Amino acid sequence: MKKNKRTRFGSAMRGGKARLWGGLLLTAVAATGVGPSLAQDNPPAFPGKDWPMYGGSYNNQRYSLLKDVTVANAHQLQSKWIFHVDGITGLETVPVVMNGVMYVGGFNQVDALDARTGNIIWQFRRKPANGGHQRGAAVANNKVYITTDDGHVLALDARTGAQLWESKGGPKTTFTGGAPLVANGKVIVSGNRFSVASPGGFVQAYDAETGDYKWTWTALPAAGDPAANSWGGHAAGGGPIWLSGAYDPELKMVYYGTGQPNPQWNGKGRPGDNLYSDSEVALDVDTGKLKWYFQNTPHDTHDYDSTEIIMLIDTMFQGKPRKLAVQANRNGFFYILDRTNGQFLQGTKFVSRVDWGSLDPKTGKATPDPAHEPTVKGTTTCPSTAGATNWPSPAYNPVTGMFYVAASEGCGINTLASSVPDSETSYVESPDELNAWQIYTRALDLKTGATKWDYKQIRSNHYGPGMVTTAGGIVFSPEQFGQISVLDARSGRSLWHFNTGDLITASPITYSVNGKQFFAVASGTNIVTFGLPDKAPATEKKP
């Protein structure tokens, strides 16, 4: 294992405050005899040997610089080890890896594993056992950050699992299963019901060194915010925030997507855009203040959450070098925004049928089609409420210029229980074969949004897992029913496949230890890993 270097400790000491912290840490070290706290100021722009957070790096591109596994040798991949996670079924966690240690997080628990062998190094369990679907931990500053089912963030020593702190202060609430995001000295978490007064989504930050509460941003507008007038007098509700965000260290903004307004499919009682539901939002990392928002689906009546992963890409776009925020949205449009200010640049359909509404080509503002409002009789609408894509993480390969996404073709029928405003609602998968749901691993040209190739995940119809792409020119793409394929990133050609024997609905990662590249993904109750064959053992001379 590569040793942590003191130089990295030094890198944490930029700026006055950081210097002060460094001083305090050194004092603490002298007092307790523990080695230096090995701060990692900013993780690499792209994941290499480590995979320290849910999206691999702040930009969420899931593009790894590792290239041991290539188009030429991917057919040699083999399973390396399997770890059974006790007490959680249907794992949705994305393991994180730092310095050869894999951390498999859940609510109230972490397993720290030797990432080469799967051997347990330590386990952390806080009572009560939860078993709920939580999407993982984050590792930074020599600490592992996890969330608890009673609304706390915990920091554990990455080497031993010793509990360093439990978050302090701030409003008491509970979190959704999104993995924590560590950015600019803060641990950032999210939830879907902030308080009785603000029964909707929120993003919350705690100090990454001390656990002290810092700020909360609520997806439902506070009193005095003109956005509060976008509910037609109806009490605002919804805007849940399910997934981990992205972070731009230069702009000092975090990016999150918010979920649907409530009541979910019945918009009669809440005329207006219903801000800030179904929006991509940029928040100041230090204060939590809203810098900009872009609402993908105004006045949503189909549960088109905007909580899908927001990806940050810096590239030439429409003739200019730009900082983009890219999202394949549940509503079927592939959005490209300028992430400095939220300006709409492009929106294209990435599934074959999108009939719920249309976009203004200049502003990107959507106009829902009244003919597709849910009715008592039932209204068929495309995409379905399950979405053109959902929580599976997409990936972007800057070499191919392609954006890879788990695209779900299909329509759904939304039904109102009665014509009374706020009545109960439901939805079903469209029963006719033409509109049956089908998932593809779909490669989109980033610049045009056009489909470059499709890989049909036969039998997969629902949500499915995400993917990872690498400098080796491949896309590692698991499927809903346990199949994993490695695809040629340029053509979508299948190079290798493996059946894990259980459902997969989490996104995979790649990492390396001692120069050996691994892939890992949660399947059912297990973490399953893959790598190339070891070299033949050297012949030992017998004494």
Place this chain on the structure above:
Amino acid sequence: MKRSLAAIFLLSLAILPAQAQRRQAPVGPPNPFWGNAQAVTDGEQIYNQHCTACHGVAGGSGEIGPAILSDTEGLRGQLSDGEIVDVTRAGVPGTVMPAWTGRLADDDILKIGAYLHSLRGTAIDNPLPGDVAHGQEIFFGKGQCSSCHMMNGKGALKGPDLTNIAAERKSPQIVDDLTKAQHKIYGDGGAHLRALPTMDTYDPVHIVLKTGKPLDGVLLNQDSYSVQMIGYDNELHLLDRADIKTVTKNPALMPTDYDKRLTKDEFTDLMAFLSRQGRKAPAAAPGRGAANPE
């Protein structure tokens, strides 16, 4: 055999709804005597006078009534501490378990409940008396505990983290850990494990690599091909067996004569401190956080 299994299954189906209903019954006010050392002592005496004949010493095994503390056969895990008090008060109709209301003062029933709670709970449910602040000084000072253990982020990495020790162990166990040799539990005997265990023995090892480089530290795990250890350099070392020349186990680091190293008062106060370190598990599990944007 098959038939008897089926019968048990059917029986359990018949019992389940009643149990489920009982679980949902509103829980009364918490027992005011929980954690009160005097009440626990009183409760033990009252229990020994009235309860041992059926339920055994310390609720361990009963000739007539069920064991109260056994994991598999008794009431543990089936009845909450509050429900045990309710059953004690009202009895179990149709069995030899009488209603103790009327036979014992209600405070005495609650004291029995506090005693059983102390047996069932961990140290934090029944912390030991003493000067907690002074115990903390001993932990980080004369006792040198923090030269091996961490507590709330302060201390060292050679031994297990003690931040939550009082929620994980009972007070007598903690006392034994500090005063009796061989306080470690080596394996679970013939237990049928349900999951991979961590290696919690914290064996100190001296490793010599094939390069000749020595490494000293505490073993965290090992198998036929690899070794995981935390070095005294405070680094995690993940080693291949192929790179290792020798692994030598050294004597345990944990002193077990703290009752002699410390004065009586110092030891008492250290125990008062340790038996309060941890987070009380909530009485009822909060709902599972919803995960999916469905």
